[in-house]
Amino acid sequence: MADKHTTLTASEAETYYNRFGKKQDSQGFYEDPALNDVIVHASFQDAESVFEFGCGTGKFASRLLTDHLSASATYLGCDVSSVMVGLATQRLKKYSKRAKVLQTDGTVHFPLSDHSTDRVISSYVLDLLSDEDIRTFFAEAYRILIPGGKVCLASLTKGNTLLSRIVSSLWMAVFRIRPSFVGGCRPILLDEYVNRDSWKLEHRKILTPFGVPSEALVLIAKDRPNKANSAEARSSCG
Numbered sequence: 001m002a003d004k005h006t007t008l009t010a011s012e013a014e015t016y017y018n019r020f021g022k023k024q025d026s027q028g029f030y031e032d033p034a035l036n037d038v039i040v041h042a043s044f045q046d047a048e049s050v051f052e053f054g055c056g057t058g059k060f061a062s063r064l065l066t067d068h069l070s071a072s073a074t075y076l077g078c079d080v081s082s083v084m085v086g087l088a089t090q091r092l093k094k095y096s097k098r099a100k101v102l103q104t105d106g107t108v109h110f111p112l113s114d115h116s117t118d119r120v121i122s123s124y125v126l127d128l129l130s131d132e133d134i135r136t137f138f139a140e141a142y143r144i145l146i147p148g149g150k151v152c153l154a155s156l157t158k159g160n161t162l163l164s165r166i167v168s169s170l171w172m173a174v175f176r177i178r179p180s181f182v183g184g185c186r187p188i189l190l191d192e193y194v195n196r197d198s199w200k201l202e203h204r205k206i207l208t209p210f211g212v213p214s215e216a217l218v219l220i221a222k223d224r225p226n227k228a229n230s231a232e233a234r235s236s237c238g
């Protein structure tokens with residue numbers, strides 16, 4: 001089961017990432033291999049609309065818009081940090097007709113209607129949310145995705161090799177002392193939060209560049225039960 005621990009509040013995360021700002025881009029040495037792996041399995045070329053939760057500086061969005069999404073595809077990103085929203089907006093300026101970035105209050109509620117998007121992406125964000133918020137994230141992703149749409153995730157995870165096990169244990173130890181020493185992030189197993197009644201596994205891989213373990217996960221939203229049952233299904237899904 002998921003570890004019990006204290007995660008940063010949304011307002012603590014906002015303060016931290018307002019200060020961290022552009023430095024987030026220096027984390028590519030361990031993030032990029034997992035993001036590359038997600039890209040291989042997310043079929044972004046077929047997506048018409050993408051929603052990103054916790055877009056940071058807009059680095060991943062810029063890469064998707066430049067190299068992987070069709071010229072008509074739209075992007076909506078959100079972040080709790082005003083500094084990150086400013087950086088991402090600036091970075092995505094040349095796509096401003098079809099790419100928007102919003103600041104949120106940190107609640108895990110997506111500003112989109114039901115079944116309105118075909119990709120939900122989030123990289124290195126779920127690992128700083130509480131267990132309850134991670135479950136809400138999956139319920140919200142399921143709500144806004146069309147059936148057959150994909151949730152595409154990368155996150156810090158627990159090691160599966162000797163070196164990466166040592167790294168993730170040390171990381172967790174530091175997190176327990178003070179979450180802000182590691183940006184509020186801790187190693188988690190995304191797979192543990194997935195309700196297989198709602199999601200079909202498309203791809204899962206653990207990557208350990210420089211001994212830092214990441215989980216790349218792509219899930220497909222299963223078709224809904226009939227309309228009469230959908231309210232009940234929604235309350236228990238995700």
Ligand SMILES: C[S@@+](CC[C@H](N)C(=O)[O-])C[C@H]1O[C@@H](n2cnc3c(N)ncnc32)[C@H](O)[C@@H]1O
Pocket residue numbers: 010013014017018024025031053054055056057059060078079080081084104106107108122123124125128183185
């Ligand atoms: C570790 S950074 C990752 C940023 C980016 N996705 C990347 O991979 O470079 C975490 C990001 O999530 C944002 N964040 C944290 N908690 C959030 C919340 N509750 N709602 C929206 N964004 C949040 C932070 O402001 C920060 O930009």
